[in-house]
Amino acid sequence: MTEMPTLRRPRPAADEASPGAPLRRLSLYQVVAERLRHMVLEGELAAGSRISEKRLCEAFEVSRTPLREALKVLANEGLVELLPNRGAQVTAVDPAEVHDLFEVMAALEGLSGHLLVERASDAEIAEIRALHARMLELHRRQRRQEYFEANQRLHRRLTEIAGNRVLLEQQGQLTHKITRARYAANLQQGRWDESAQEHGVILAALEARDAAALSAAMVEHMRRTGAAVLDGLTASRR
Amino acid sequence: MTEMPTLRRPRPAADEASPGAPLRRLSLYQVVAERLRHMVLEGELAAGSRISEKRLCEAFEVSRTPLREALKVLANEGLVELLPNRGAQVTAVDPAEVHDLFEVMAALEGLSGHLLVERASDAEIAEIRALHARMLELHRRQRRQEYFEANQRLHRRLTEIAGNRVLLEQQGQLTHKITRARYAANLQQGRWDESAQEHGVILAALEARDAAALSAAMVEHMRRTGAAVLDGLTASRR
DNA sequence: GGCGGTCAAATTGAATTCAAAATACAGTAT
DNA sequence: ATACTGTATTTTGAATTCAATTTGACCGCC
Incomplete structure (x- = not known):
């Protein structure tokens, strides 16, 4: 099967002109962190459930780099746990x-x-x-x-x-x-x-x-x- | 001038046998974050000073990936500030x-x-x-x-x-x-x-x-x- | 059927690469 | 001399690549 040669998608140029856009563009990791936080708080990601990086990357349409940065920030906040070499999971409510x-x-x-x-x-x-x-x-x-x-x-x-x-x-x-x-x-x-x-x-x-x-x-x-x-x-x- | 072809240095295999080593290896970003925290707390990195990623990578002997992860965690703690597209600086004591x-x-x-x-x-x-x-x-x-x-x-x-x-x-x-x-x-x-x-x-x-x-x-x-x-x-x- | 054991595939950790933005620098006009 | 403009260099943001580890399928054996 011929794989589509998925081409590198660089970060878009910061076009000032976009109308409803926020005053200054947030880093991707900040956007991802905020969305993840929401998903955890609302229970959209079940407590204790494993988090697949690939799945989230696809859902958010970002590469693993900003996703992993966001996960580390959330881990620092205690909302997720990072299991060495075994990915992340949503912290259980204790x-x-x-x-x-x-x-x-x-x-x-x-x-x-x-x-x-x-x-x-x-x-x-x-x-x-x-x-x-x-x-x-x-x-x-x-x-x-x-x-x-x-x-x-x-x-x-x-x-x-x-x-x-x-x-x-x-x-x-x-x-x-x-x-x-x-x-x-x-x-x-x-x-x-x-x-x-x-x-x-x-x-x-x-x-x-x-x-x-x-x-x-x-x-x-x-x-x-x-x-x-x-x-x-x-x-x-x- | 001939540049030495700096070869890729992969993460070392997790050899259980290393004697005084901690029970489970910490991620690089955790080690870096802890060292950075120390440097900020002790004033080794002056308040308000710009942080050069390159310099720190060389000092810590890690690539930019774990360093940037650590910076984001510290930014979340308020110890450093991330200026969009202009790097990080140590938060001033207010x-x-x-x-x-x-x-x-x-x-x-x-x-x-x-x-x-x-x-x-x-x-x-x-x-x-x-x-x-x-x-x-x-x-x-x-x-x-x-x-x-x-x-x-x-x-x-x-x-x-x-x-x-x-x-x-x-x-x-x-x-x-x-x-x-x-x-x-x-x-x-x-x-x-x-x-x-x-x-x-x-x-x-x-x-x-x-x-x-x-x-x-x-x-x-x-x-x-x-x-x-x-x-x-x-x-x-x- | 259940239990180890082996190897392929998938996932993770971290280095590297590439494009956009910022900065440094040179030359020019004022 | 100073301000200004365009260009080369450096630095940053984020995608990609590569090696180590984990996961999972398959297999023979009991």
Whole structure:
């Protein structure tokens, strides 16, 4: 059988003119890493499953070089594991790790609460209030996926307002892992209702600019979420 | 001039027999990443300096592939920055970031304190006592470098005993960056003396198994260290 | 049928190659 | 002398190639 002489495809010239393109082209490995991250977080790549480089290269239409660079970055983040000479696999969600994760997140939320009271402007508090209102609406209409996304944005926005960039980055990393656990856990309706209420308490403390109360409410919220996720995890694997 | 026809040097066969070798061979990129990390932390690669891939490849005697993989991992850790099409450079130490760093570290130390009182065995407390005694001795004899290393080990050991693996990992990452800042700051004798005393307070609270006191002491220790480092940083760049 | 053993094919780790971009350099006009 | 332009050189991004290892098929044997 005659093989098509697959010709070398060099990186395309950086044409400034492409209309909707981002301001400056990302490296291929960054694009691949981001797509992989998504696939792992959403469970599109099952936990524990082997990753075939060839398959992913074909799926992403890149050579092995940027794919392998991306895998090494994700391995450093703990989302995949590299088995020497035997490729990569998606890291399994370990309940013990999830427990530890929420313990650390709670501590960071505590800090966030204190900083927020110090640093949030009235306008920013109004912004949070609006986000909260939108979430209540989504809760009322039972839009689970949208609520979840709004929730992520709210938490991220709170940390942004807290104004500590290291905190923002650390929480980002931990949130990645928590997202995975959350997908795996598949939380119950009861916890959802509770969670929406806790957000109300958090907002009230923020509006009152009561650092102790806000910090406590955020820590408690994270503790309860962690407990529910762990519960869901152990339930879902019998 | 006749160029020596540099021949391809394949990876060496994994001979099990090599005596002092580690149990399983590390990938080249891991070795390179670790060496690079060291060079950045110790200031061997100056902050802000451009990194030439060629030079480093020659220094490490590896090809560009594993070197570039390592650079991407370090970039993800924030130790280097990748400028598109213009190579890598060592991330500068930013005082604002250092401030944020210590704020987050203090929060994590607070958690660590609570966990330690819950989880440390008597034997582990004795171990910490011994480490502390050794540090006092090093302080008395003014062995600055050794004291610093013992200090790192003590803090790491405390977090290990706290028994939260996520906490251990996060602190590890932050400690990397703090180490850089500390080198750049070059702390004063006065702070060293203070620090040794604060360790005494920490040990006492741990021995008394007083969670609130231990947590507070660890937070305070981190806060003061942070203040001193920031002070040193701003002083050293006039 | 199940168990080792051998060899071919596939996969991985890392060096090399090739094209695009950035940089250095020379010559020219101002 | 300085700024500017076009060209050669170097460096970077990513595809490809090559060697070592793992995987898997096939086979004889019990």
